[in-house]
Amino acid sequence: MTIKAYATQSATTPLAPFEIERRAVGPHDVQIDILFCGVCHSDLHQARNEWGNTQYPCVPGHEIVGRVTAVGDHVRKFAVGDVAAVGCMVDSCQHCPACDEGLEQYCENGFTLTYNGNMAGQGENTLGGYSQRIVVTEGFVLKVSHSEDQLAAVAPLLCAGITTYSPLKHWGAGPGKKIGIVGIGGLGHMGVKLAKMLGAHVVAFTTSPGKKEAALALGADEVVVSKNEDEMAAHANSFDMILDTVAASHNLDAFVALLHRDGTLVLVGAPEHPHPSPQVFGLMMGRKSIAGSAIGSIAETQEMLDLCARHNVVSDVEMIGIQDIETAYDRLARGDVRYRFVIDNQTLAA
Template sequence: MKISLALTTALTFMTMNNTFAQDNSDRIPAKGFAVFEEKGHFQPYTFSRHAVGDNDIQIKILYAGICHSDLHHVFADWGAEEYPMVPGHEIAGRVIAVGKNVTKFKLGDSAGIGCMIGSCRHCDACEHDLEQYCEKGAIMTYHGIDYFNGNEHTQGGYSDTYVVAEDFAIKVPENADITKVAPLLCAGITSYSPIMQAGVKQGDKVGIAGFGGLGHMGVQYAVSLRAEVTVFDITEDKREDAIRLGAARYVNVNNSDELKELDRHFDFILSTIPARYIPVMYLKMLKLDGQLGIVGLPAFHNMPSLSVSDLVLPGARRKVFGSQIGGIKETQEMLDYSVKHNIYPEVEVIKANGEEIDKAYRNVLDGKVKFRYVIDMGTIK
């Protein structure tokens, strides 16, 4: 029996529509807070996440940290952005659904998500547990394209739920302080990883440049390794906090007297500074074969620089390296280490509403937070 072209087309269209409807029905509703334009204000936003696949888990988000890089994305400091945008890559919560192949998590487990939710898994970087440097490109928790799920745009943790492959979720120890876990998944690993790369050990002289969300974590990790830590910042109001967290010295770089006799002093300096500064100043403070690790990434219009002459002349026999977060294996290692040694960010918990998030952003810009805001997503309405 012959079927007309028109009927065949109609049947195909109906099949496609039914499949699309079924796929849509499997999607998971989500609600959160988004900005709808550059420098916009946060507003309630409803959207959906892809269905829980065989290797996925669904997390009920309990807490979401506010990272300075969230501000850079919201304000398009690093280039063009797409809106609406739900930021947030510091996520802690509970597992409420698991795919049939999942073995790492069970219902009710505590789990976290950091800056990335996927990678190709097959390139050289991925095979060496450095998924953040994936040759195809790591899939970011927000402001990303999920090429495993229809190239959908990822939305972040300022929301009530997230679906993620179990291999990219972090197991949170049950004895962890869940209110403080979320910032560890960015601020924690971003400072922990370069300290480990540099091989910091007992007795080393370590500088932490910038004493904000990243810097106050770097201080705690270096102190836990029994290094002698010096903190550099531009204000006086952080001096007592630095000493309280274990720093041996605090240097206000706007006071030239405090900078005297520091050349060739340090084994390692970690720069977390999110604004324009003079990197060669810190390069000169390194011993021969000392290392300068850079994790702070200011807005493009405010970017510091190092010249070749800086590296060859005052910087000779010093090493400079950049570092981006850490792979999943190292992030799990960091979290376990942090909980074991009681290393947490100092946080201020705020309610989940647009006005509160806007206010937090203003305070971060003005340097009025010590040291991390965390949104209680359980208060979302």
């Protein structure tokens, strides 16, 4: 089927109207008419080939919420009319040790990205949620139980939400734990909300004193201006975990110094250039760790969505029409969004 989308044809050309083909619904497929799609910083990186791996044409978008309009004969979890979601991946090999353990995001043969991924055996790149419709195998589709009026704000949970929830859960964020969130942007604002939802004592870190009140409003118990040495020193050796969401290269040593013995600094921001190498002694003296985390599994994503629905947690969003995507990208590059742009996909029909 031919549908409307927005695509870029090169790293230097703007996103523009483009027609794409979606596959026919197979026996295990779910067809979703897309209502809303979040705008992730990864979309900007990929559209402009800042990671050097973009395949063109590129139709970004991996924070997708929509309504099921068709299902295959063997689909059991979804019916026409259901509200469903798709995140950062639409397939994996299904037979490696990671997939066997339900950790598709670490598929040892490479999971299939929702966009800019290779179609199995075809060599074509996948096309994402800046489009009217998507067809995805049932195992990679999520159920949404939030209210209808929250669906736009649910969309960023499919990347920003799960990217922060998965490490918070893995490293035991919860009651009695002191958790730091570095950066108050698309990822960081969800990190604050989710760590608080899990019952942790949450400290937000920002370089901007002007963001203190906003961070407190998101649920942070304390806010530290990371450029203020006295404020940083007051928290030395006290954190069980610090989640670093910043997508720009920066010095990690200042945050390692804040970890308690056996504490972990977890990196989820993907900078264009590598971070400076941390000092080894800062890690050795306290058995501290620096780790990374990539999105989350399908099961974790469903768990996160269900928890967020029960606790009434959504992203803070600014709605845009697809025609405003280049302006949104420019603002995103400047950090001028509180905290996630979301596309109203109905505007694709204009």
